[in-house]
Amino acid sequence: MSNSSTPPWKHVWITGASSGLGEHVARALAKRGCIVSITARREEQLAAIAADFDHMFIYPADVTDAEALKLVVAQMEEQHGPVDLTIFGAGASFSSSATELEIGNFAKTLDINVMGVTNALDAVLPHMLARRAGHISWIASVAGYGGLPISPPYGASKAALINMAESMHGKLKQSGVTLSLINPGFVRTPMTDVNTFPMPFLMEPEAAAEKMIAGLRRKKFEITFPWQLVWILKVLNLLPYWLYLPIIRRVI
Numbered sequence: 001m002s003n004s005s006t007p008p009w010k011h012v013w014i015t016g017a018s019s020g021l022g023e024h025v026a027r028a029l030a031k032r033g034c035i036v037s038i039t040a041r042r043e044e045q046l047a048a049i050a051a052d053f054d055h056m057f058i059y060p061a062d063v064t065d066a067e068a069l070k071l072v073v074a075q076m077e078e079q080h081g082p083v084d085l086t087i088f089g090a091g092a093s094f095s096s097s098a099t100e101l102e103i104g105n106f107a108k109t110l111d112i113n114v115m116g117v118t119n120a121l122d123a124v125l126p127h128m129l130a131r132r133a134g135h136i137s138w139i140a141s142v143a144g145y146g147g148l149p150i151s152p153p154y155g156a157s158k159a160a161l162i163n164m165a166e167s168m169h170g171k172l173k174q175s176g177v178t179l180s181l182i183n184p185g186f187v188r189t190p191m192t193d194v195n196t197f198p199m200p201f202l203m204e205p206e207a208a209a210e211k212m213i214a215g216l217r218r219k220k221f222e223i224t225f226p227w228q229l230v231w232i233l234k235v236l237n238l239l240p241y242w243l244y245l246p247i248i249r250r251v252i
Ligand SMILES: NC(=O)c1ccc[n+]([C@@H]2O[C@H](COP(=O)([O-])OP(=O)(O)OC[C@H]3O[C@@H](n4cnc5c(N)ncnc54)[C@H](OP(=O)(O)O)[C@@H]3O)[C@@H](O)[C@H]2O)c1
Pocket: 015, 016, 017, 018, 019, 020, 021, 022, 039, 040, 041, 042, 043, 045, 061, 062, 063, 064, 089, 090, 091, 092, 112, 116, 139, 140, 141, 142, 183, 184, 185, 186, 187, 188, 189, 190, 191, 192
């Protein structure tokens, strides 16, 4: 019997769950009774998180390894039933400046952030399409709305994820699969702990996880927070480039 705090998903698969946003949303969903399967590379971290719950299970893998993810999905569905919801959060940021390009960092960032999501999608989507049911989500970022001077590879990878979600939403919906796009602003996690630039409206990961779950329950297409930063960036991105570029250069 479900009540208002019981989520509509029995089995959730989360990538990037060994720390940060993925870990916090995994914990929040497990506390609500979902079976949660978690993936990332660091097996020890995954095991330590799963040890707090009797219905959280670890499937260590690198999201750049497409074949490994197919195996992971086959195993988790055999062991715990169909995956109802995915949250693809595995991500990384390797920097490069515009004047001293670090090509290897572009390749690594795009491989993990864009191909990592695509590989995970490829592993789970055929199962959902066969059932004509399921809810896919992935984490992009407000940094993908428009170019920001802070990290070209990261911004480009997140813009690609936003564009991919916009492209795929309609066809997936017709096929019975819901797609949600999660665009956080700044959230306190190991990824942002190393940032040296100002992070306006920084959120705590527990609050971010609650926003994600609330938006997923409502099957929203875009789930984004905190609203203050989101709206500033959305409005700036409506401006013509002759206004947008000098403003963004000055404020970030
Ligand atoms: N924090 C923010 O302000 C913010 C804002 C917007 C978007 N995001 C996005 O939110 C997601 C989570 O980031 P976070 O802030 O929570 O950072 P985080 O704590 O560094 O988490 C990143 C997660 O991705 C996993 N990961 C990285 N490379 C991987 C790979 N090749 N294969 C499998 N897993 C991999 C990491 O685990 P392993 O190292 O164990 O593999 C870790 O679990 C990322 O996509 C990030 O871009 C974060």
